[in-house]
Amino acid sequence: MERRKFDVAIIGAGGAGMRAALQLSSAGYKVAVLSKVFPTRSHTVAAQGGITAALGNVTEDNWLWHMYDTVKGSDYLGDQDAIEYMCRMGPQVVYEMEHFGLPFSRLENGKIYQRPFGGQSRNFGGDQAARTCAAADRTGHAMLHTLYQRNIQAKTHFFVEFLAIDLVRDAEGRALGVVALDMERGEPLLVEARATLLATGGAGRIFQASTNAFINTGDGLGMASRAGIPLEDMEFWQFHPTGVMGAGVLISEGVRGEGGYLVNGAGERFMERYAPHARDLAGRDVVARAIAIEIHEGRGCGSRKDHVLLKLDHIGKDEILDKLPGIREIALKFAHVDPLEAPIPVVPTAHYMMGGIPTHYRGQVVVPARTGPEEAVPGLYAIGECACVSVHGANRLGGNSLLDLLVFGQAAAEHIVEFLKENPTSPPIPREGPDLALARLARWERREGTERVADVYRDMQGIMQSHCGVFRRAEVLEEGIAKLEEARQRLDRAAIGDHSKVFNTARVEALELENLMEVAFATIRSAAARTESRGAHARDDYPERDDRNWLKHTLAHRDGTIDYKPVRLKPLTVSSFPPKTRTY
Amino acid sequence: MRFSIYRFDPDADASPHMKDYELALEAGDMMLLDALILIKAQDDSLSLRKSCREGVCGSDAMNINGKNGLACITPLSSLKEPIELRPLPGLPVIRDLVVDMEPFFKQYRSIKPYLINNDPPPETERLQSPQERAELDGLYECILCACCTTSCPSFWWNPEKFVGPAGLLQAWRFIADTRDQATSERLDDLEDPYRLFRCHGIMNCVDACPKGLNPTEAIGKIKGMMVRRTV
Numbered sequence: 001m002e003r004r005k006f007d008v009a010i011i012g013a014g015g016a017g018m019r020a021a022l023q024l025s026s027a028g029y030k031v032a033v034l035s036k037v038f039p040t041r042s043h044t045v046a047a048q049g050g051i052t053a054a055l056g057n058v059t060e061d062n063w064l065w066h067m068y069d070t071v072k073g074s075d076y077l078g079d080q081d082a083i084e085y086m087c088r089m090g091p092q093v094v095y096e097m098e099h100f101g102l103p104f105s106r107l108e109n110g111k112i113y114q115r116p117f118g119g120q121s122r123n124f125g126g127d128q129a130a131r132t133c134a135a136a137d138r139t140g141h142a143m144l145h146t147l148y149q150r151n152i153q154a155k156t157h158f159f160v161e162f163l164a165i166d167l168v169r170d171a172e173g174r175a176l177g178v179v180a181l182d183m184e185r186g187e188p189l190l191v192e193a194r195a196t197l198l199a200t201g202g203a204g205r206i207f208q209a210s211t212n213a214f215i216n217t218g219d220g221l222g223m224a225s226r227a228g229i230p231l232e233d234m235e236f237w238q239f240h241p242t243g244v245m246g247a248g249v250l251i252s253e254g255v256r257g258e259g260g261y262l263v264n265g266a267g268e269r270f271m272e273r274y275a276p277h278a279r280d281l282a283g284r285d286v287v288a289r290a291i292a293i294e295i296h297e298g299r300g301c302g303s304r305k306d307h308v309l310l311k312l313d314h315i316g317k318d319e320i321l322d323k324l325p326g327i328r329e330i331a332l333k334f335a336h337v338d339p340l341e342a343p344i345p346v347v348p349t350a351h352y353m354m355g356g357i358p359t360h361y362r363g364q365v366v367v368p369a370r371t372g373p374e375e376a377v378p379g380l381y382a383i384g385e386c387a388c389v390s391v392h393g394a395n396r397l398g399g400n401s402l403l404d405l406l407v408f409g410q411a412a413a414e415h416i417v418e419f420l421k422e423n424p425t426s427p428p429i430p431r432e433g434p435d436l437a438l439a440r441l442a443r444w445e446r447r448e449g450t451e452r453v454a455d456v457y458r459d460m461q462g463i464m465q466s467h468c469g470v471f472r473r474a475e476v477l478e479e480g481i482a483k484l485e486e487a488r489q490r491l492d493r494a495a496i497g498d499h500s501k502v503f504n505t506a507r508v509e510a511l512e513l514e515n516l517m518e519v520a521f522a523t524i525r526s527a528a529a530r531t532e533s534r535g536a537h538a539r540d541d542y543p544e545r546d547d548r549n550w551l552k553h554t555l556a557h558r559d560g561t562i563d564y565k566p567v568r569l570k571p572l573t574v575s576s577f578p579p580k581t582r583t584y
Numbered sequence: 585m586r587f588s589i590y591r592f593d594p595d596a597d598a599s600p601h602m603k604d605y606e607l608a609l610e611a612g613d614m615m616l617l618d619a620l621i622l623i624k625a626q627d628d629s630l631s632l633r634k635s636c637r638e639g640v641c642g643s644d645a646m647n648i649n650g651k652n653g654l655a656c657i658t659p660l661s662s663l664k665e666p667i668e669l670r671p672l673p674g675l676p677v678i679r680d681l682v683v684d685m686e687p688f689f690k691q692y693r694s695i696k697p698y699l700i701n702n703d704p705p706p707e708t709e710r711l712q713s714p715q716e717r718a719e720l721d722g723l724y725e726c727i728l729c730a731c732c733t734t735s736c737p738s739f740w741w742n743p744e745k746f747v748g749p750a751g752l753l754q755a756w757r758f759i760a761d762t763r764d765q766a767t768s769e770r771l772d773d774l775e776d777p778y779r780l781f782r783c784h785g786i787m788n789c790v791d792a793c794p795k796g797l798n799p800t801e802a803i804g805k806i807k808g809m810m811v812r813r814t815v
């Protein structure tokens with residue numbers, strides 16, 4: 001097998017991976033960034049509404065208020081040390097992106113434009129704040145392209161269209177690199193590195209209806225899980241209130257930030273009933289549940305009463321064309337309505353994975369081991385949507401993910417620099433190091449099979465959609481687990497028809513489905529175990545939050561066992577925000 | 585619906601051929617990419633790139649009934665049957681609808697697509713008025729799909745030397761940015777019989793861009809600036 005040697009291997013060229021890469025390349029380290037798609041095709045490109053940081057350009061602001069909102073938004077499951085760090089660093093990383101060239105929209109005084117987003121307040125729960133920095137409604141695109149451009153300048157080494165298969169570790173558990181498949185040639189490549197960083201993004205494709213790209217298949221989580229690392233808080237999936245009915249494509253919360261609002265079949269602005277103060281800008285979990293209830297209780301819109309409407313024409317043509325041009329494009333193409341004139345039909349749609357690979361606030365992966373629940377894995381890091389730091393807890397606030405990518409991309413890079421200094425050499429790769437990865441590749445060479453990957457893929461998505469959606473209950477979850485087990489057995493019996501070496505996407509999709517299965521199991525098992533409702537995890541049979549028993553993080557192991565660890569309620573320097581009832 | 589799709593697997597085929605497919609469905613609201621996914625579920629050996637399925641990542645550019653476009657935002661109902669699909673023209677084919685984009689990206693990288701500003705950064709943001717920022721609209725939105733560049737005859741003949749419409753659009757994006765200080769170096773770099781001046785204003789690029797961007801206009805502005813600085 002071909003081998004290459006680098007100081008750091010970064011898997012993923014989204015916002016998180018490229019922010020970290022930029023830092024390390026600029027510091028003179030030899031960095032390999034592997035991505036299964038060309039960097040600017042990563043899903044960060046689809047982020048619309050913006051990045052949240054307390055710049056105070058529009059309304060008076062303070063990072064501590066941002067921290068309060070984030071802790072409350074997380075339904076108190078977020079780790080307050082990490083949340084403090086993120087909110088405090090916010091302005092700095094956003095200014096830095098501006099200096100890198102990100103074309104932010106501007107205010108009349110030339111400063112960065114900021115818009116209101118859900119769950120944002122001034123003065124610890126007071127008036128609405130405008131905290132989300134935006135480049136029209138294409139902030140992710142602008143950010144991802146800017147980061148790629150700076151990495152070109154910094155001469156980062158990209159391995160484009162290389163699919164990472166599995167981590168390579170030694171007997172002590174230290175990460176030594178990764179085995180990847182060169183998709184164009186169909187050959188494996190062993191990338192040796194003194195530090196390995198996972199930045200593989202989300203896994204929204206476990207659900208049938210999702211705002212996520214086809215590539216969001218949780219590969220990093222699959223790799224971590226197969227390496228014996230448990231996955232944290234996987235029951236917490238954000239359903240975005242406004243996905244285009246049918247297509248699933250996202251309509252940004254920025255629309256409601258700019259003054260848009262939801263109406264039901266009776267033409268009622270129903271969020272006034274659910275969140276009298278914040279209304280359409282309440283936390284996403286709150287708004288998504290409200291829509292689900294309206295539809296469930298027969299107050300939906302259309303002949304089938306299966307959606308609600310997002311009205312924005314009153315914002316005015318000039319504002320829409322200036323601030324929401326991408327949204328108009330999407331509505332025209334995927335909903336066949338022109339939002340200048342008519343409302344957009346929307347439904348809650350799976351959107352963001354709050355859980356992921358457990359890390360501390362400087363990006364290093366931590367696992368329960370000899371010394372306690374959070375022992376660091378030497379040489380292994382995770383950032384971005386694939387990681388669980390955890391800053392989003394049980395519910396992420398809009399605009400906080402792009403922030404998380406930059407802050408923890410930078411923090412992990414800094415920690416890696418320290419680690420590299422302390423570890424000038426790495427132990428040799430044991431002979432059997434790549435075996436796990438090679439076995440996975442060999443498995444799909446098998447030509448006989450009674451099942452088709454596409455069928456199992458579709459069924460897995462259907463199971464998760466109907467058994468682990470916005471509202472959950474014990475029987476439905478248990479039935480889902482049994483069905484998922486069947487689907488997994490079918491996947492074992494599947495074969496692909498394409499055995500070409502060259503750009504074999506059938507093989508890629510089969511390998512991706514294996515990762516999705518890991519994610520789906522961790523999700524539904526964690527959801528069945530948590531007998532309370534918190535943030536995005538809503539149990540019909542346990543409708544209340546239960547801090548006495550459940551103020552803790554879930555850790556789902558691959559063998560089906562589940563552990564828990566305490567929430568870090570103590571921030572780094574300020575005083576803690578103790579849990580209280582959450583209303584908007 | 586009937587499809588005729590370019591197939592070539594260098595591992596198995598001596599030469600490329602067109603293969604016919606049929607799907608029993610009504611176009612309805614479906615996009616071309618949805619149909620390709622159904623075809624791939626029947627025949628998993630068909631290779632194509634795809635990701636965002638909403639026209640923002642630039643993965644699934646291909647030649648659709650003779651015109652370059654993105655499969656994910658091309659409504660099936662807009663297409664005449666049989667729908668003929670080929671890889672983007674002018675780039676080496678890796679397999680089926682997957683082309684080697686490196687010649688395209690190489691030209692993109694050659695224009696130094698990053699902000700150059702040698703002043704020490706201020707404590708907060710650099711200021712830019714909304715009017716100055718508006719100069720970047722219609723430029724920064726490029727998704728690097730290559731629909732334009734691979735429809736440009738000048739690029740077909742000189743892929744090594746002519747930057748092509750996408751690269752030139754980005755060159756102008758940085759020249760037009762009030763925060764960038766490298767205008768004259770950027771113009772020097774393009775002052776060359778090939779890099780910029782192979783563009784003959786044929787406008788294929790404008791017609792091909794699925795994001796409605798206008799590389800020809802940007803090229804015109806660069807040329808105008810060059811003329812102005814010599815007089």
Ligand SMILES: Cc1cc2nc3c(=O)[nH]c(=O)nc-3n(C[C@H](O)[C@H](O)[C@H](O)COP(=O)(O)OP(=O)(O)OC[C@H]3O[C@@H](n4cnc5c(N)ncnc54)[C@H](O)[C@@H]3O)c2cc1C
Nearest residue numbers: 012013014015016036044049050164201384385399401402
């Ligand atoms: C439609 C949409 C809109 C959003 N809008 C906002 C917003 O306005 N504000 C906000 O804060 N958040 C938003 N989010 C969330 C946010 O965009 C994502 O959480 C974030 O961009 C994820 O970034 P990432 O760097 O972790 O991963 P990604 O950008 O998804 O990148 C993952 C990278 O990993 C690579 N990769 C994955 N698996 C492998 C493998 N096996 N081998 C090699 N490479 C691999 C991919 O190629 C890719 O480069 C939005 C999300 C969606 C879906």
Ligand code: SF4
Nearest residue numbers: 736783784786787789
């Ligand atoms: S206008 Fe110029 S760049 Fe565009 S297609 Fe014609 S020759 Fe090519």
Ligand code: SF4
Nearest residue numbers: 726727729730732793
């Ligand atoms: S200018 Fe348009 S066609 Fe050309 S690469 Fe950019 S988005 Fe694609």
Ligand code: FES
Nearest residue numbers: 635637641642656
């Ligand atoms: S799949 Fe992203 S542009 Fe079509």
